[in-house]
Amino acid sequence: MTLLQPHPDRLLPADPAERRIARDVYGGVADAPIYSPHGHVDARVLWDDQPFDDPAALLITPDHYVLRLLHAVGVPLNELGVEPRDGSAPAASGRDVWRRLATHWDAFLGTPVRYWFETELHDVFGLTEHPSAENADKQYDQLAAAIAEPRLRPRALFDAFRIRVLATTDDPVADLAAHAALRDDPSFTGRVLPTFRADRFFDPSGSAWVDAVHEIGAVSGVDATTHAGLLDALRARREHFIRHGATATDTGVPDPGSQPLDRADAERIHAAALAGRPVSPADAVAYRHTMLFESAAMAADDGLVMQLHPGVLRSHHRPTLARFGPDTGHDLPDLRSSFTEPLRPLLEAFGTHPRFRLVLFTVDETAFSREIAPLAGFYPSVYAGAPWWFIDTPAAIRRYREAVTDSAGFVKTSGFIDDTRAFCSIPARHDMSRRVDAGYLASLVVTHQISEDDAHRVARDLVETIPVETFRLREEARAGSGV
Template structure:
């Protein structure tokens, strides 16, 4: 019987040294040389969701299930689709209908379903972490679940597996977090002032819940901002001034960007009077959906103006129907795997913003998408003309090997390599950061090697480009 069909014989979890590189031997040799130039380069991560307290507190990771499953909705969504309850996976149920299971139970459910992750980006990243950090060389299964759990748990107790030690081991030079505008950023200040910590951990201004009248908690957020600013909650000019002041607070604490997770990249100039009218309706709770769309579009335009003034790079992550399953959201909250991509249109939606600020060198505008159809049709052409526009790296459902290669093919012929953002890992899963960056470097080496093999690029130029894409390019785009 072939070994792979015998569930009682552990299958090998082997990291191929040439993974993701071209199959053709000649092209693979070029890719190997290019990848070697960047394999050990420092990691620049200008957008992500790691909690800064993870590094400030530097506590051991609690257990394998919490580390790899509980907070990684790439993982939980597929397990849920296969019938595993959120309670089993450690996600608390607000209704109290189910009690959260033990971490080992979640781990067993994961290992027994390892086959679900075959061919997925999640499976690739997990295999990388298991192999490089824990020396695991066999595929998880129902039979070895407890042994793997105990092996990982024992290693998590070692000092070299604490967050700060891993930060250094991963070679992270810059790590950006994502933060509420009213955050005091004390954790970031403490890390910056700590002489025993040499990395840069930068906050990112994320004002969605303060500028979108339909966002959960909008009125409470605006009231908190007003209380901080000492003005009435429905005072529109004071509201704008308070947002500007909070942005300055972030700049003072090292922030380089402001991020916008809007449903669509819609911008419109309402004028101060109409914007003030809609803001008053939003605060009163009487605004309708069309008016809310216009107010958010106006605030996106206002935010671009603020970025021109204070220098924060503006990143837009649109095209997601968040919390698609209302019943799941009500019971288990956000970030539980049911955010679903939707189409996004950029050319007309962003025109008011680009008419005003598109060629202003003081604005850096990074456009992300999870609608692949927009790469070659909209985003690359916009970035190929407007001085302010840069192409965001493949994000979320597209940050996977084949999708990354499609992205490179879609944007390079129109905008080249200089208009890209550099790789963005955009993750909460701290241990996946090196796996994601290594994946990107291998894929860039593979893409460039093909151009060299086809006679479209010389290898010396390819070598300069592959190095720039992991260092100089993200530093330039994000003003690092």
């Protein structure tokens, strides 16, 4: 049986001179606090602070990175704990889900998922063997016993992981009661901040758009039956989020087009969609572009940092969507759009506004050097978001640094983004980034581009100062709707 013993030099350079420097640089930030400004952990998990129910429900079923690879080697989603919407088959038990992972453990070789798993299974849960078909039941029992212990309850882990700030992702109509309760609980010393995610209001041709408009009107107390009214309702909900500690929004769109419609055309499309009349593809796209522009206008006004990640085709496999729902592993890159020209209307209006801040993410690595870094290298408002989703891998993080540093330096980047629903993987993901960045900084030292002192300072900035400043996470920096 192969022992599970993550190597202390994993991901550090092979060259001895670089490795020595990288070890020192990494050592200086290995235990630094975690700022997680973009993630998907439910705040209620921390508010309730109940023991996790099941190892598989904690480590496998909610993590679309894990689901997609196991599905790719032939494991049905219901055998991974995902309940079919149509009741066609029962979801597997937690023990059986763990067996599926253990049996297909080698499917993750060479992937970042394997790195995260090895780190969390060893460091958090104390496992000493790689999962396998032979030890699956024994390991499941070990994990089940471990998560029943007080030290592995959500708040205890929050502290053990040294999380300083954890951002969630929340619908505009969310009441944010768990965030308020955590903020007001003197026994909880961390910060859990909501993030405003308004995508479902952007596309008037979507089947759920009419219901969404009525819902936000009811929750905000603002008549949203006009386009202007919908914008007012969104502004009201943004203020609600700010009162609950939000510092950012998050927007995922097919493309970053931002040309605004004139008011009459926006109202025409809005009224037609609300009346149930078909919205043409051209009108739907134009409306979405207007909503992106208006979101930037709101961000310039209220100071919420605008995160933008275009280029993902959601729910690529319609039969899986119908049977299991969204976020089940089949969102895929769709790289048909660029950034520079589509964002020009938005950036001409707000790119030099002192309050506006835009963090650009991509799943197209070529966009880093071609567009995102040059934009960040000119516009005070633009920041180069870290590699995200399909490219949050050791090799891609290194390539990101090489692609953006020439044009944008370090200070115009976002800090690492873990983007996860899998709570226990957060420290493993941040550790991966810190090791890769240490190696990159060491390469600059040995080629005499920066000093060792510079490398240590930048490494610390990348995990603390830069995410704090980019996402406006300083508590004293926000008062009311100001920044």
